[in-house]
Amino acid sequence: MITLTDIAYVRSGVEDLQGAVRFASEIVGLEVVDSDEPGVAHLRADARGHCLTFVQGRSGVISSGFTVAGPEALAEAETELEKQGLLVERGDRAGARSRGVSEYIAFDDPFGNRVELAAAQFRSADPVRLTRGAGITEFGHLCLDAPDVHEAYRFWSTTFNARVSDWVGDGACLMRIDPVHHKLAVFRGEEAALCHINFQVDSLDDLMRNWHFLVDQGVEIVMGPGRHPTSGSVFLYFRGPENLTYEYAVGGRLIEDDSAWTPRVFDLEQPSSIDMWRGPVAPTTRQRQLPQTVPAATS
Ligand SMILES: CC(C)C(=O)/C=C/C(C(=O)O)=C(/O)C(=O)O
Numbered sequence: 517m518i519t520l521t522d523i524a525y526v527r528s529g530v531e532d533l534q535g536a537v538r539f540a541s542e543i544v545g546l547e548v549v550d551s552d553e554p555g556v557a558h559l560r561a562d563a564r565g566h567c568l569t570f571v572q573g574r575s576g577v578i579s580s581g582f583t584v585a586g587p588e589a590l591a592e593a594e595t596e597l598e599k600q601g602l603l604v605e606r607g608d609r610a611g612a613r614s615r616g617v618s619e620y621i622a623f624d625d626p627f628g629n630r631v632e633l634a635a636a637q638f639r640s641a642d643p644v645r646l647t648r649g650a651g652i653t654e655f656g657h658l659c660l661d662a663p664d665v666h667e668a669y670r671f672w673s674t675t676f677n678a679r680v681s682d683w684v685g686d687g688a689c690l691m692r693i694d695p696v697h698h699k700l701a702v703f704r705g706e707e708a709a710l711c712h713i714n715f716q717v718d719s720l721d722d723l724m725r726n727w728h729f730l731v732d733q734g735v736e737i738v739m740g741p742g743r744h745p746t747s748g749s750v751f752l753y754f755r756g757p758e759n760l761t762y763e764y765a766v767g768g769r770l771i772e773d774d775s776a777w778t779p780r781v782f783d784l785e786q787p788s789s790i791d792m793w794r795g796p797v798a799p800t801t802r803q804r805q806l807p808q809t810v811p812a813a814t815s
């Protein structure tokens with residue numbers, strides 16, 4: 517089993533690089549990191565060198581990166597994935613530099629989501645300089661799409677150290693790789709895609725101020741403000757350019773003792789399973805509601 521130590525980054529192709537960077541910095545609040553790579557922009561939320569990279573080109577998610585313990589763990593992971601019959605590519609020096617990691621490998625999950633594992637993600641000791649006072653504290657989690665969340669869970673929990681924290685019917689599987697309720701979520705969707713990228717904010721005041729700011733800026737609010745009964749976080753999902761969905765969230769439970777936690781299964785058809793501040797609805801008006809997704813960039 518491969519032990520993922522953390523989420524690292526999301527790389528996404530964009531047709532309008534300037535527009536994507538402008539939104540991620542001036543609207544979301546992320547810090548733009550200096551880059552000497554033509555057509556590539558890096559953004560920062562926390563001590564990671566960067567956690568979001570936009571690459572000028574075809575619109576759509578390119579890859580989602582995780583870290584493992586180090587070079588030996590990366591080599592073992594490469595061997596393990598190849599044993600499972602997955603085609604594993606070892607990144608080159610330029611690719612590692614662009615990702616802000618020492619070395620990395622890449623493969624597709626069973627649904628076609630491009631996943632990268634890195635031996636070490638460079639940290640920055642410089643204080644984060646958010647572009648606006650969004651209160652962002654960290655890159656909190658990433659959410660992928662897969663046509664079968666149970667199959668996705670089987671992949672992530674057998675090949676890797678992911679444990680399910682909660683289910684929302686067969687529509688969503690929320691998985692942890694450390695005490696945080698989830699660092700990886702998989703939502704049901706027709707094709708491989710990035711469902712959303714989460715940034716934790718420091719306080720409820722930050723989240724609500726961000727909500728007013730986004731509304732004033734005419735940003736499409738996808739869902740929220742609301743509160744997930746799963747993680748307990750207060751959330752706000754909103755859409756950026758080229759269909760990239762962002763989430764601000766505050767709070768969220770920690771599961772420190774795996775043996776004391778039993779995953780729950782929430783009813784996908786009940787709005788309160790997604791937002792516990794919503795009341796029940798009659799069966800006739802129930803409808804599935806998951807945040808929209810960003811299809812993978814067809815390579
Ligand atoms: C909208 C889905 C089904 C949902 O319930 C999401 C839960 C959470 C959470 O509990 O925090 C997320 O943030 C997430 O899935 O990304």
Ligand SMILES: [Fe+2]
Binds near residue numbers: 657659701712714763
């Ligand atoms: Fe989320």
